[in-house]
Amino acid sequence: MNTKTMENDIYKDFKDLSVDELINGYVNNPKTGEFSCIFCGETFENGIIYPNAEKLFTAEKAVSEHVKEEHGGSFNVLINLDKQICGLSEIQKSILTHLYERDDNKTICEAMNISAATVRTHKFNLQKAKREAKILLALIQTAEEDPLLSNTKPREKTSSNEEEQKSMFEVNSLHPFFTQYRFK
């Protein structure tokens, strides 16, 4: 009984999203062929043609346009996430936004009222954080690799009431976005 509920659980784990999926703002379900917005869950069916401003879009083009039109693009959503979720300070967010806007150092200095040396330091620190984040990702991914996946033995189902309740608490309640994902 509970097994069925678990299988039909609409909530997925945020940690399973790839960096590319976060950049694109959508995921493709290989089973159904559907494309879904990762921010609000809106889904576009493969094989259906979606009209958009007198143009006809495939499902993938339609979900991509949806992310731009409804959410202002993936960058916009991610940069506005709470520090609790993204871990970025306001200064880091400002620097990243200027980089995204392709602003030169002079423009960044003037806009943020900081010296050229400080801008360089912030940029250097962001590159350092990127390097560290990549190493951390590689380490965690390796450490979490499930030995059962390479085995023919089926994984043990954990579908007690307790597990289910625990899952409900893990559902993201911190932000209006990523509503269908669990933050663990």
Ligand SMILES: [Zn+2]
């Ligand atoms: Zn959406």
